[in-house]
Amino acid sequence: MKSYDEIVSEVKELIALKFNFPLEEIQPSSNISTLAKDSIQLFELLLSFEQYYQMEAAYEDVVQMHTVEDVTKYLAKNKYGVTQ
Amino acid sequence: MSYFNDLFVLDTFTEQTKLFELISVDDVLKIPVDSFLSAYEISLYDLVVASKKDEWLAGRKAAKKCIVRILNSHGHKTEQKDIEIRNDDKGVPFFTLTESTDSLLIAMVNGYTSSISHCEGFAVASVMDSSEGGLGVDIEKIQKFKTGTVEAFMNKQEYDEYVKLEPLEQNKWATVVWSLKEAYLKAIKQGLRVHPKGISFSKNTPKNTFSHIVHDNQKAVPASVYCSIYKEEFVITCIKI
Structure with a gap:
């Protein structure tokens, strides 16, 4: 079972990797679409959430969210059953 | 294909099109920011992440060129600085006037919608009457x-x-x-x-x-x-x- 903090790190690392963005600059309050260079990057991130977490609903759920924290809470709860 | x-059929790009404005970041950076942004917009500009600042500026400039061209064609002499671009809750840009009591002009400006895009040194923007669609x-x-x-x-x-x-x-x-x-x-x-x-x-x-x-x-x-x-x-x- 992963801890909430481990999931936070995982989400931040995935965003840093997909956006080629400095990991240390990604905060829980960061707006994901602001971090993305363009909509293609954003789309690829949504796909990677779907693939990495093997959750088919991830795209349509995550696309409604704004911040890194929103996505982390969603994945923690729906993938791992973990709350903050 | x-x-x-x-x-x-893809056309060769023509500068003559009036569908949108295309502006290069290099050109916009030669223009003082306060010559076309309102005080509120300058405060927004300060909040834009560093990597997107220049293209954000070019997008604003392109949209203002569009709306001023439309207003001028209707006989309203308006400066870019007097028009403010804001975003609705879906992020769609819309216009307001900062320095006008002309209710007809205010209503006209409020009736236009815009779309802005930027990529690697260029920005494009288009404007149309929002009652005409998306x-x-x-x-x-x-x-x-x-x-x-x-x-x-x-x-x-x-x-x-x-x-x-x-x-x-x-x-x-x-x-x-x-x-x-x-x-x-x-x-x-x-x-x-x-x-x-x-x-x-x-x-x-x-x-x-x-x-x-x-x-x-x-x-x-x-x-x-x-x-x-x-x-x-x-x-x-x-x-x-």
Whole structure:
């Protein structure tokens, strides 16, 4: 079972990797679409959430969210059953 | 590219088009910010992340050029600085006037909607009367997409065409398809909330226009589309629905 903090790190690392963005600059309050260079990057991130977490609903759920924290809470709860 | 050519014919970009304004970041950076941004916009500009500041500025400048041109054509002499661009809760830009008590002019300015896009040193913007429908513009650099990404956003017909092409043509085709979908998603104010794979385009009637766009098997939407290759490097799309 992963801890909430481990999931936070995982989400931040995935965003840093997909956006080629400095990991240390990604905060829980960061707006994901602001971090993305363009909509293609954003789309690829949504796909990677779907693939990495093997959750088919991830795209349509995550696309409604704004911040890194929103996505982390969603994945923690729906993938791992973990709350903050 | 038979399907590609059946669908529409790409034009060589023409500077004469009045559909949108295309501005280079280099040109905008030569202009003092306070000559075209209001005090409120300058405060917004200060909050934009460093990597996007210049293109954000170019986008604002392009949209203001559009609206001022429209207002001037209606006999209203207006300065870019007096028009403020704000975003609604879906991120769609709209206009307000900062220094006017002319209620007719205020109503007119408020009635226009805009769409802005920027990419690698350029910005495009278009403006139209919001009562006429939705508007979406997009500029994309022609690029190589990851195979998984292409499979994810193209429908079967688009992908079948893509795999038949030579690599350089594949890049162009994929960028065009993405740009068309991105512009359409802006026009319907949904962004990526609607999955791009579900969007399809029907055959054109006049040159460079689609008769209809369909997403997720919903009713077809009549659309007017301009799609062009700029400097062999960028795809620029403007869709009105």
